[in-house]
Amino acid sequence: MNLLNNKDALSLAKLRDVLIRLEDTIIFALIERAQFALNNCTYQPGVYKYDNGSQGSFLEYFLHEMEKVHARVRRYTSPDEYPFTSPLPEPMLPTLDFPPTLHPNNINVNKDIMERYLQDIVPKICTPGDDLNYGSSATRDTECLQALSKRIHYGKFIAESKFMDPTQQKTYIRLIQNKDRDAIMELLTNRTVEAALLRRLRRKALIYGSDITETGEVVTKEEGVVEGSPSRKIQADVVVDLYERFVIPLTKEVEVDYLLQRLDGWQIPEDTN
Numbered sequence: 001m002n003l004l005n006n007k008d009a010l011s012l013a014k015l016r017d018v019l020i021r022l023e024d025t026i027i028f029a030l031i032e033r034a035q036f037a038l039n040n041c042t043y044q045p046g047v048y049k050y051d052n053g054s055q056g057s058f059l060e061y062f063l064h065e066m067e068k069v070h071a072r073v074r075r076y077t078s079p080d081e082y083p084f085t086s087p088l089p090e091p092m093l094p095t096l097d098f099p100p101t102l103h104p105n106n107i108n109v110n111k112d113i114m115e116r117y118l119q120d121i122v123p124k125i126c127t128p129g130d131d132l133n134y135g136s137s138a139t140r141d142t143e144c145l146q147a148l149s150k151r152i153h154y155g156k157f158i159a160e161s162k163f164m165d166p167t168q169q170k171t172y173i174r175l176i177q178n179k180d181r182d183a184i185m186e187l188l189t190n191r192t193v194e195a196a197l198l199r200r201l202r203r204k205a206l207i208y209g210s211d212i213t214e215t216g217e218v219v220t221k222e223e224g225v226v227e228g229s230p231s232r233k234i235q236a237d238v239v240v241d242l243y244e245r246f247v248i249p250l251t252k253e254v255e256v257d258y259l260l261q262r263l264d265g266w267q268i269p270e271d272t273n
């Protein structure tokens with residue numbers, strides 16, 4: 001489905017529902033990653049050498065191989081939507097200057113997302129150390145990064161939906177023409193939605209992080225990584241902080257970047273001038 005050509009799918013309420021479901025995906029992906037130790041050696045740069053001479057960490061190698069498979073599948077299933085040519089550009093870690101054709105369902109992982117994830121998140125949810133489960137932790141990292149990337153790149157659809165709002169379009173066009181990043185950011189920001197999201201996220205993280213047994217009380221864990229616990233759950237604060245400092249701001253960056261190129265090659269309707 002090409003969301004950008006599908007009016008109904010672009011309703012802001014429906015897009016926000018997708019973001020709400022992705023909250024669950026992200027929380028569970030983090031809980032899965034927290035089952036393994038930090039395994040710092042999987043993040044050491046330069047361990048793997050690619051055919052084109054570039055090099056990367058074990059995790060980057062893992063992502064690189066996964067993305068090659070996904071890109072091949074995408075090309076096979078939807079050749080018109082993905083104007084990639086073979087072979088794919090390497091290495092497969094794009095920067096925030098994503099191409100306009102980038103589809104939020106793709107799993108290309110933005111470098112920014114990767115860096116913040118490795119620096120800010122993994123050390124907070126995993127026990128320090130090495131448990132030798134490198135493949136397992138890299139698989140979980142990939143799942144976290146894919147979910148985060150998808151969530152953040154959904155900003156493109158959200159932005160398109162806001163741009164298509166007839167009550168807002170004139171203002172967006174003017175601000176885009178003036179290349180006024182700050183004003184675009186202000187216009188697309190909805191503080192009520194953000195505050196509600198953070199409240200909901202805290203509740204979800206507490207509930208999903210609970211130990212639920214066949215009998216007795218549901219015990220929510222506020223204490224975070226529980227050493228030696230059979231179910232290492234994550235702290236609600238870590239998830240809320242992740243969204244507040246990283247997921248929401250990057251989503252909005254993607255929205256602004258998308259809008260700044262929105263008028264390129266587009267005929268502004270007569271009555272909007």
Ligand SMILES: C=C(O[C@@H]1C=C(C(=O)O)C=C[C@H]1O)C(=O)O
Nearest residue numbers: 158188189190191193194248251
């Ligand atoms: C995604 C949206 O745009 C902005 C970003 C938000 C987010 O990343 O959760 C929430 C509200 C808006 O400030 C939206 O309006 O839903």
